[in-house]
Amino acid sequence: MKKIMLITAVWCPSCLIMRPRYQAYVQKHLEFSFEEVDFDDNPSLVKKLSVAKTLPVAIIYTGEREVVRLIGELSAQNVEEKLSTI
Amino acid sequence: MIYLDYAATTPAHPSVLSAFKKAAQKYIGNPNSGHELGLMAAKAIDKALTKMRHHLHLPSSYELIPTSGATEANNLAWQGVLNIPENKGKHIITTAFEHSSITANANYYARNGFRVDILTTDKHGHVDLNHLRSLLCKDTILVSVCSVNSEIGNRQPIQAIVDIIKGYPSVYFHSDVTQSIGKEPIELDGIDLISMTAHKFYGVKGIGLLIKKKKRDFTPIIRGGHSTTAYRRGTPATELIVSMERALKLAMQGQITNYDYVVGINEYAREHLSPLPNIVFNSEATDSPFVFNFSLPGCSSRATVTYLSQRGIYISNHTACESDADLSSAILSLTSDQALATSSVRLSFSYLTTIEEIDRLIEVLRGYCK
Numbered sequence: 230m231k232k233i234m235l236i237t238a239v240w241c242p243s244c245l246i247m248r249p250r251y252q253a254y255v256q257k258h259l260e261f262s263f264e265e266v267d268f269d270d271n272p273s274l275v276k277k278l279s280v281a282k283t284l285p286v287a288i289i290y291t292g293e294r295e296v297v298r299l300i301g302e303l304s305a306q307n308v309e310e311k312l313s314t315i
Numbered sequence: 316m317i318y319l320d321y322a323a324t325t326p327a328h329p330s331v332l333s334a335f336k337k338a339a340q341k342y343i344g345n346p347n348s349g350h351e352l353g354l355m356a357a358k359a360i361d362k363a364l365t366k367m368r369h370h371l372h373l374p375s376s377y378e379l380i381p382t383s384g385a386t387e388a389n390n391l392a393w394q395g396v397l398n399i400p401e402n403k404g405k406h407i408i409t410t411a412f413e414h415s416s417i418t419a420n421a422n423y424y425a426r427n428g429f430r431v432d433i434l435t436t437d438k439h440g441h442v443d444l445n446h447l448r449s450l451l452c453k454d455t456i457l458v459s460v461c462s463v464n465s466e467i468g469n470r471q472p473i474q475a476i477v478d479i480i481k482g483y484p485s486v487y488f489h490s491d492v493t494q495s496i497g498k499e500p501i502e503l504d505g506i507d508l509i510s511m512t513a514h515k516f517y518g519v520k521g522i523g524l525l526i527k528k529k530k531r532d533f534t535p536i537i538r539g540g541h542s543t544t545a546y547r548r549g550t551p552a553t554e555l556i557v558s559m560e561r562a563l564k565l566a567m568q569g570q571i572t573n574y575d576y577v578v579g580i581n582e583y584a585r586e587h588l589s590p591l592p593n594i595v596f597n598s599e600a601t602d603s604p605f606v607f608n609f610s611l612p613g614c615s616s617r618a619t620v621t622y623l624s625q626r627g628i629y630i631s632n633h634t635a636c637e638s639d640a641d642l643s644s645a646i647l648s649l650t651s652d653q654a655l656a657t658s659s660v661r662l663s664f665s666y667l668t669t670i671e672e673i674d675r676l677i678e679v680l681r682g683y684c685k
Contacts, residue, residue: 239419242411242644246433248425265426283642302647 231261231315236275236286238268243302244285250305251287254312261312289315317628317672322465322494322606322663327558328517328565335519335558342553347542356553360543363560370560370567371496371503373526380525380546381556385493388510388525389416392489395525395533395546396457396508397424402532404456404485407431410442410471411648412464414491421459434460439599440469440649447479457487462501463494466633466645466661468598468606470495477505487531497566498605499574507531513555518562522555573666578604580664584673591677591684597646597659607662608646610655611684616643619660619683626679631661 233251237244248265255263268275268284280286283301289312290296296315299308318326327335342359344352364379382388396402409421411433425431432450434442442460451458458480460471473490480488489508495501497516503509503526512523525546527533539548581604588594588609597608611619616632623630633643647656662676 237422239422240415241422242413242418242433242648245409245418245421245425245431246411249430 230292232264232290233261233312234264234266234288234290236266236268236278236280236284236288238284241268241284243283246302247285247287250303250308253305254308258312291315317675319628319630319662319664319668319672319676321665321668322515322661323631324514324520325517325665326667327514327519328562330565331518331558331562334561335554338554338557342557346551346553347540357543357551360551360553360556363557366560367524367563368526370563371526373503376529377526378529378544380527380544381551381559382523382525382547383521384514384523385414385491385510385512386416386523388512388523389414389489389491390420391525391536391546392508392510392527393417393420393424393457393459394536395527396487396489397429398536399532399534402456404454405429406450406452406454407457407459408434408447408450408455409459410434410436410461412436412440412467412469412471412645413459413461414465414493417459417461417491430454436648438649439601440464440467440645442471442476444472444475444479447476451479451483451486455483455486457489459489459491461491461494463492463499463603463606464645465494465606466643466659467608467649468494468602468604469649470603473506474502481505494603494606497563497570498577499570499603513559513562516562516566518559519555522552522559524559569666574604576666577664577668580604580668580670580673581607583670584662584664584676587673587677588680591680593684595655597649597655605664607664608659609662610646610659611680612654612658614658614683616658616660619658622683623676623679628676628679630676631663633659633661 235251255261287299288295342356344356346357346360407429421431435446436442460476462473463470480486487507490506491510493511493515496511507528509526514520535546537548542548543551584607593612595610620632643656643659646659
């Protein structure tokens with residue numbers, strides 16, 4: 230099972246732009262599940278995952294293993310391209 | 316001390332402080348009380364609100380709801396519309412150039428079943444009206460666009476948006492006009508919900524307004540007993556409201572003179588900052604003259620603000636976008652350039668700003684940008 234964990238914050242405009250792009254991807258690619266994690270509400274998890282700098286951060290898992298990390302604003306096409314290799 | 320952060324807040328005008336003190340001493344009653352002292356206070360509030368409506372050239376079809384500031388007004392505007400149980404629409408349209416209180420609400424509602432679209436903008440940061448037209452649909456309930464961005468000063472075509480939204484009677488149009496009021500002319504009539512705060516125009520902190528069209532349905536976020544408005548319960552702050560009226564009156568009276576003066580300050584700063592090595596202007600000459608944003612690639616925003624602060628010059632960097640607040644979301648949206656977004660700073664001017672202050676800033680920056 231593949232999963233997109235998207236780390237966002239309420240104060241982040243880029244998160245507003247990127248959330249629907251990842252959600253649309255998951256709707257098209259049913260092998261992916263989607264989980265959103267709030268940056269401010271989950272400080273220990275954010276620290277454990279070494280999330281810093283630009284938001285949002287999309288961490289892609291295959292099973293328990295992190296396979297790729299996408300950071301900041303990307304076009305829908307760019308998301309598609311980067312995730313299609315997984 | 317050289318203060319160049321007037322878009323963050325302004326010092327209260329002595330006349331405003333005097334009005335505050337006088338009202339605090341005169342109107343000791345709770346405006347919600349039925350006795351004479353309470354009624355006197357309620358009458359003073361009503362008078363101040365009516366005067367403010369006149370200062371803003373708004374017809375009596377608008378009501379003014381006192382809030383604690385623009386953040387509360389923005390929250391009330393969004394939640395007051397989106398929490399109405401009868402409203403079935405689940406689509407919101409906004410921009411990437413809003414105050415963080417708008418962005419936070421947008422993210423909250425996006426996480427809770429609403430669809431939020433961000434309007435595309437041109438290279439000047441102006442929203443694309445054709446994109447707005449293409450996004451509006453039966454499901455749209457709210458459009459929220461600020462008049463002037465606080466970080467860059469880019470203006471939005473508010474009346475053009477009003478004209479477009481007229482064709483969609485179920486859509487509410489909200490505008491945060493905090494960076495315009497008392498600074499430059501803005502036509503407010505036609506906007507459904509308008510946010511502002513007094514401390515941006517030499518009023519005291521702790522008082523703002525949400526102005527709404529009376530006929531539009533709305534729901535409060537602060538509930539309680541009977542008060543002067545159904546949309547914000549609790550004891551109204553008589554002296555804050557009275558002092559805000561004084562601040563607004565003064566700001567509107569001085570608006571043309573102060574605007575012309577600040578245009579001169581902005582032009583002087585622009586001309587004399589341009590020889591600094593590597594400087595990139597993010598604000599354009601056509602933006603609000605009260606805000607002037609530039610980047611010094613290679614120098615972090617935070618480092619520049621700290622360097623100047625240590626030398627008695629107070630400017631601002633930006634609204635936080637990164638976890639460590641070292642990147643400006645507004646500059647990134649405008650330029651798509653990470654180097655500019657991590658090195659941008661904002662000067663904001665006032666009728667109190669002097670040429671000598673700008674000269675001193677430039678002198679200090681010359682030493683910094685070697």
